[in-house]
Amino acid sequence: xxxxxxxxxxxxxxxxxxxxxxxxxxxxxxxxxxxxxxxxxxxxxxxxxxxxxxxxxxxxxxxxxxxxxxxxxxxxxxxxxxxxxxxxxxxxxxxxxxxxxxxxxxxxxxxxxxxxxxxxxxxxxxxxxxxxxxx
Numbered sequence: 036x037x038x039x040x041x042x043x044x045x046x047x048x049x050x051x052x053x054x055x056x057x058x059x060x061x062x063x064x065x066x067x068x069x070x071x072x073x074x075x076x077x078x079x080x081x082x083x084x085x086x087x088x089x090x091x092x093x094x095x096x097x098x099x100x101x102x103x104x105x106x107x108x109x110x111x112x113x114x115x116x117x118x119x120x121x122x123x124x125x126x127x128x129x130x131x132x133x134x135x136x137x138x139x140x141x142x143x144x145x146x147x148x149x150x151x152x153x154x155x156x157x158x159x160x161x162x163x164x165x166x167x168x169x170x
Contacts, residue, residue, distance in 0.1 A: 047065065051064070
């Protein structure tokens with residue numbers, strides 16, 4: 036048991052140094068731990084002790100949830116900022132950003148088959164119309 040106490044003291048000192056505790060902070064932290072351990076040894080269980088363990092056991096999940104919530108709030112704030120910056124119009128499209136140059140129409144290249152098809156269609160229509168006295 037003496038060996039366990041010496042090991043516990045080394046672990047406590049290393050933890051206190053890692054966290055940057057001064058002598059006063061180490062004493063206060065050690066006293067709180069001793070109070071909880073003594074209460075547990077005496078069979079005393081308080082709501083504060085339960086809350087301490089509950090918070091300690093759920094810390095990682097609570098921290099992750101808080102970070103996610105902060106991220107979502109940041110996104111929402113950015114969206115709200117963008118929406119507020121956008122001027123509200125009268126429902127008509129904004130033409131100030133439209134190009135000043137008219138769009139150029141792309142002409143399809145003429146092919147021999149396209150012309151042939153058109154010529155054949157014209158020929159047939161002319162022939163049919165002449166035979167039925169439409170022309």
